[in-house]
Amino acid sequence: MNHVLLINCGDEKGLIAKISRTLFENNLNVMELKEHVDEASNHFYMRCEFKGQTDLSRMKDQLTSQLPREAKVTINPRKKKDIIVFATKEHHCLSDILIRNYFGELNAEIKCVISNHEDMRGLVEKFDIQYCYIGHENKTKEQFENEILAVAEKHDPDYMVLAKFMRILSPRFVSKFPSRIINIHHSFLPAFIGANPYKQAFERGIKIIGATAHFVTDNLDEGPIITQKTNQVDHSFSADDMKHSGREIERVALAEALQHAFEDRIFVTGNKTVIFG
Amino acid sequence: MNHVLLINCGDEKGLIAKISRTLFENNLNVMELKEHVDEASNHFYMRCEFKGQTDLSRMKDQLTSQLPREAKVTINPRKKKDIIVFATKEHHCLSDILIRNYFGELNAEIKCVISNHEDMRGLVEKFDIQYCYIGHENKTKEQFENEILAVAEKHDPDYMVLAKFMRILSPRFVSKFPSRIINIHHSFLPAFIGANPYKQAFERGIKIIGATAHFVTDNLDEGPIITQKTNQVDHSFSADDMKHSGREIERVALAEALQHAFEDRIFVTGNKTVIFG
């Protein structure tokens, strides 16, 4: 089985030499190595996919002992992530994830789909995925989220995917899953934050619409961006036409973001991402 | 010589029938006809390019008499527009315009280039275009703009093109040239309004940069959008790299916008454009 080594630390001379020598001495075969130094912060990021057998925990210690003190080193096996998918009433992102999952192309296993509506049950159950209806009406946000948490804790997912989930999660909820909740926003962030972005876009008379996949943080639509996609539109597009055109790129933006996440290709740094795609 | 007929009015049944019959009865040959009905406002827009000879002012009366009362009808000969180009220190949009002008590809004639710096004089004078330096220092905005107005009034341009002109024009100035000043803004509007959009984009960690050509109105960067272009970027782009990449699309967005404008293809309606490209 391949493994992925992720390192981030302050930059200094010789880091690649030290890391690659350690991998070599452990008799491992580097399949792919990518690194980036952020010059503004003088910070080093590296992702290395390797093949071969060694004592991983010992190698991790070897690496840590040579790297700057605050270095963060993780080694993950290349295996499927456990995920929970959230949806409301729109199907296009959810459908795409279900189909990719069904044909084994998602690098993930969907533990269940959570929705505050029943609309998607028929589709989800076709694929023998558990559909978990959690209504939001007549509940406080805390009650609503506690019910979600109960399901989430049972499945202990690596990631939660908001595939057009139309409820805003509270900071309390979000803080439990840092850099583990991925949302698709139907605009080219940071333009058109908030509700009804296609209506906003239509009224502004824009000529390109966008979609943005991002990690969810406390600030609505302000989390680290993973992928963005755009489509040309023109005056002949109604707000509804923009919405339809936008769905095509929402699907693609989210699919790419999930692929990056599930292959351990993303570093989150402040409000940004470093992605070794 | 071809002519362009532009009509906009409230929509009602039979408009195209009336207009096309009138053209036919005037023995004109329709080369290209495009129309659009904005359903939200129930408004009709039409651009028709025709060939042939007739009494244009009589035909205009014929059209007006059959159309709804508030109809706006204009007939322009397809000929080069007179323009003034404004620049500051960056050359990429200005160069592009100068080159297209030199090879007769611009559908316009540059009467002069106005700049608040001397940096571009060398380039502009190579092409035998008048370079008009109007410094902004130690002047009120009103004084500065009055000097510009004096030059503008002398040339009476159809359009003024802000090709990376880094001064904000006052509402007083702008109001004299409604829908006749075209600006290139170095972001994907409405994201990153104002100064230093690439720095803003860099700090937000976006994955796509944009450029927007628009008509200038009283509200900074809020005028009707003509064209937008985008480019993919990633974490390896510094704010400066984004700026360089952005220049390529600024040039293209502005060039397309100018082509639309100079061929009478744009209707401005409220804060939007209808473009028959």
Added chain:
Amino acid sequence: MNHVLLINCGDEKGLIAKISRTLFENNLNVMELKEHVDEASNHFYMRCEFKGQTDLSRMKDQLTSQLPREAKVTINPRKKKDIIVFATKEHHCLSDILIRNYFGELNAEIKCVISNHEDMRGLVEKFDIQYCYIGHENKTKEQFENEILAVAEKHDPDYMVLAKFMRILSPRFVSKFPSRIINIHHSFLPAFIGANPYKQAFERGIKIIGATAHFVTDNLDEGPIITQKTNQVDHSFSADDMKHSGREIERVALAEALQHAFEDRIFVTGNKTVIFG
């Protein structure tokens, strides 16, 4: 119910005047009118979507009597097309069509899926669509196609969609359904005609891959092109990576082509298409 009026004929002065007057006199409301004159052949194409009630067959006669003698006039109600979908072993285009169909977004009704393999049965039957296995082994092409024809004739489809169907249809078969069979080819035609285009593309070291949806004619991969899409690739893509990336655009190219076809937006003229998108 809206209707779509399609006209193509030799160009002459006053065509739009005549047609739009006829619509007006029949008290119909034009929702969308697009026309194109191909200058090389001096041929006129028009698509007009209208609302309102009239005697359609009488109006068709009125139009025909005023148009050049060889004019082709058709009036179709805007309703769902009946289609048969063909697949082999790959799911991505088929999945997309099934999902859009399930949610009523396809403007078509899938009468059945025909495949020369059993691989897609599970997926298709989830959506309660008839799966019709017709193996090609140990049969002549004529026998194989006769079995397909028997199914096709039963359903009498408006269109047949080859959603990664890996068998080449004979001229005899194709000639029965002129401009009614739509194929998705996994390359940027006319580059990489024939088998294994991603392998060809990989070996040529190209930097952009493509996908092409087209009508099927006697000549393999040479029929009129409807839509094309491209994606950037680079040296790090294996032939297999190109194939995976290509699937995303194959899906989009086919989906757009089907939308154009099912909304009666395509004229086929010689080996080209005029599309009023």
Added chain:
Amino acid sequence: MNHVLLINCGDEKGLIAKISRTLFENNLNVMELKEHVDEASNHFYMRCEFKGQTDLSRMKDQLTSQLPREAKVTINPRKKKDIIVFATKEHHCLSDILIRNYFGELNAEIKCVISNHEDMRGLVEKFDIQYCYIGHENKTKEQFENEILAVAEKHDPDYMVLAKFMRILSPRFVSKFPSRIINIHHSFLPAFIGANPYKQAFERGIKIIGATAHFVTDNLDEGPIITQKTNQVDHSFSADDMKHSGREIERVALAEALQHAFEDRIFVTGNKTVIFG
């Protein structure tokens, strides 16, 4: 001054460790390191940009002694390349190169422009670049090329750039400058090889046009591809409109290719390129 280290050799375990240790021991600072292993051929490619002072020829020996026997190691200073630009009658690629050169953005110094026509003299001489007219009429190809060679040898350029040069160079000529002649072809290669690609594209009814920058080899339009760009077109584009639209992407494709070449970012391997962009 920064330097660029380029290595290509058969792949084996520990290459990055050896190379990065050598750089570290020479007290050099790695600014950017990118590597690629081509799995089909089991070949290793690396580009490393570094800062710092050392005995470069000694370091090259140190590297060579540790690498597989057939390893190719080069170390170039990051400095401007000397180039000769070839043009015929079209200006758009040439203009772009001249402008970038004038503003110091090209990473190259144009030694002269060679053309078989006089059309571009006016433009070129505006920028104080030597214009070298070498007519092709009434000469054998050998005579024509010998005159070009005489000029080329005088300037000894790093690269020759065919910026819409409409003469085909002989294998004899090309073989003198392996991987040093860059051409822009006005189609999406390998589609539409040879003359009049836009006419070919128009007649085929394609929906996307392309442009391809590539190294020139013995086989016309068959050399290693560096960059490709595409633009959407539709039925309303005449062959001439396609040509105009194509010029915009030809310019961009060539500009990017030149940037890659002049920054030593390209490996040519067989008929392909590995580009560390």
